[in-house]
Amino acid sequence: MLPRVLSSAPSPALSRRRAGAAPTPLFAVLALALALALVALCAPLAAGTAHAAGAERHPARQPESRSAAERPVAGGRLDWGIKASFQTYVTGPIAGGSWSLSGGAATVGENQFRFHSANGGYDPDTGALNASYQGGVHFVGHQQDDGSYELDLTISNPSLSISGQTGTLHADMRSKERGTGRVTESSQVPLASVDLTGIDLTGGTQIAVTGAPTSLTAQGATAFAGYYQAGDPLDPLSFTADSQDPAEPEPEDSGNPEDDEESAPEETEEDSGAGETELADAAVDWGVRRTFREYVTGPIAEGSWELSDGAQDGGALFRFPLAEGTADPEAGTAEAEFGGTVRFTGNDLDLTLGAVRVTVADGTGTLLADITRDGEEAASDQPLVTFPAEELAPEDGLVLLSEVPAELTEEGAAAFAGLYPAGTAMDPLTLALAVSEDAELPPLPDLGAEPTAPAEPAADPEPTAEPEADEADDGGDNTPTLIATGAGALLVLAAAAYLFTRRNRRAAPTADPADASANSAEEPATSRNDEETPRS
Structure with a gap:
């Protein structure tokens, strides 16, 4: 060069x-x-x-404004239909499938699933929220010759992570890949993005939002087995979360083993569940039948239900509390009476179930109840459903049969005036029998407080011909x-x-x-x- x-x-x-x-x-x-x-x-x-x-208009987004103290969240619900067109596809003539609920999940309104028992943390200064909910929904479709399903998807235990005016909905996912049939199971997948534009979550004790837009994330599209693409719109999301006062610190351990021994209750033969034991506590959780509840509140019956005498509403189920009873876990027998009444009313409908009783013997349980129709007693101590109860082994003093299948009896079919034939699968049933004083019953699904005025996302602002002067001219330099x-x-x-x-x-x-x-x-x-x- x-x-x-x-x-x-x-x-x-x-x-x-x-x-x-x-x-x-x-x-x-x-x-x-x-x-x-x-x-x-x-x-x-x-x-x-x-x-x-920006710092003046959105102080919650400034890191220095975050509060060091976070309030615990206990109680609340999350209502989400996932995607209405997907539900229609699953139950339609092409997929020929169905869906089922688990973990206390319920249905509400049209095509929405209700998840319950919010638990997490909330910062009232910034509006940041982390809340986990319970319950699941299982979709199946395209049944194969061997009885399996090509479409097999479970979405459960959703959780919300919110910062500012954006949020992410996570969920446990179990799906079967299209074409290959490979099953993938993942925990807390970022399933959907949540748009909270125009919503201020700061300064409250109860958080309530209705109709927040959601869209599918890239990870959600993968977990959705390829049925939809990232960015596809999903159903609007509504949720509540009840924040509590910060918990008081627990007293420190004295370090003296004798103190612990003195405070610990002595276990007796009766407490251990050996022989026939008088129940310390008990509960039976049963939602009757999901489609029946939807019929009651739907456009035909246009009705509702009312609980009394101690019965509690858990969203997808009703809890009937113990009146009295006994159990013999070794013999596999139990008999218990429960309080609580549920009354269904609507167009041409007035049905009351009360005086619930449960018996267990020979590996089978039976739920009985008094039936009142149109204000008059129709049957007393009527067997409504049977359920499997092959083993009553207590754990930590509690005999628990969780969400066991329940089948309608002949007498039960008559109680429902022929609406369902004998042998119809009713809602799963949970029976909890405490055979020791320190046994704890499973918690009832906690829907939280009823929202008074849920916040709604702000509509897109209308375009203006000229920029607003007071936004820019704020007296600054x-x-x-x-x-x-x-x-x-x-x-x-x-x-x-x-x-x-x-x-x-x-x-x-x-x-x-x-x-x-x-x-x-x-x-x-x-x-x-x-x-x-x-x-x-």
Whole structure:
């Protein structure tokens, strides 16, 4: 590589300049330089102003405003239909499938699933929320010859993570991949993005939001077995969460083993569940039948239900508390009476179930109840459903049969006036029998307090012809704006001067048209050759 030898002969470019091309006016150069300097000066000032304005309007997003104390969340519900068209597809003629609920999940309204028992933390200063809910829904469709399903998807235990005006819905997912049939099981997959634009969650004790838009995430699309793509809209989401006062610190351990021994209750033969034992506590949880509850509250019956005498509503089930009873876990027998009454009313409907009783013997349990129809007693101690109860082994003093299948009896079919035939699968039943004093019953699904005025996402703002003055003119320093305006004007003037000069230069006559065409074609190369750089 040899250095380029500079020739003393004038280059074509220099000849063209001497032939009449006017130099760039000095004022254009000065204007351009001044404008660039002003832009450089106002950029950090404008950025600082924008940052300050943002901090003023959205203080919850500033890290320094986060509160050190977080309030615990205990109780609340999450209502979400996942995707209405997916439900229709699953139960329609193509997939020919169905869905079922588990873990105390319920249905509410049209095509919505209700998850329960919110648990987590909430920061009232920033509105940050982390809440986990319980319950699951299982979709199946496209049954194969071997009885399995090509479509097999379970979504359970959803949780919300919210910061500012955005949130993410996570869930445990179990899905079967389309085509391969490979089963994937993942915990707390980021399933959906939640848009909370216009919602302020700060400063409250009960959080309640209704109709927040959701969309499928990339991870959710994968977990959804490829049925939908990332970004696809999902059903709106509604949720509540009840925050509590911060828990008091627990007393420290004394370190004296004798203190612990004195406070520990002595276990007796009766407490251990050996032989027939009088029940310390008990509960039976049963929702009758999901489709029956939907019929009661639907457009045909247009009704409701009412609980009394100690019965409790768990969303997808009713809890009947113990009145009295005994159990013999070794013999596999139990008999218990429960309090509580549930009354269903609606168009041409008035049905009451009360005086619930449960018996267990020979591996089978039976739930009985008094039936009142239209205000008159129709049957007493009527067997309604049977359920499997093959083993009554206590654990930590508790005999628990959780969500066992229940089947309608002949007498039960008569109690429902032939609405369902004998043998119909009713809602699963949970029976909890405490055979020791320190045994704890499973918690009832906690739906939280009834929301008084749920927050709704703000509608998209209508476009305006002009920006609103009071948003920008807040009494702050307008210097960066004025500088930017002046700099922009100078840039426009400099650009105009430069273009004017270029136009005059191109329009200037040349000595030889052929030379002009040659110079025009070789201009980029000539410009490069003017640089004093090595040339190969």
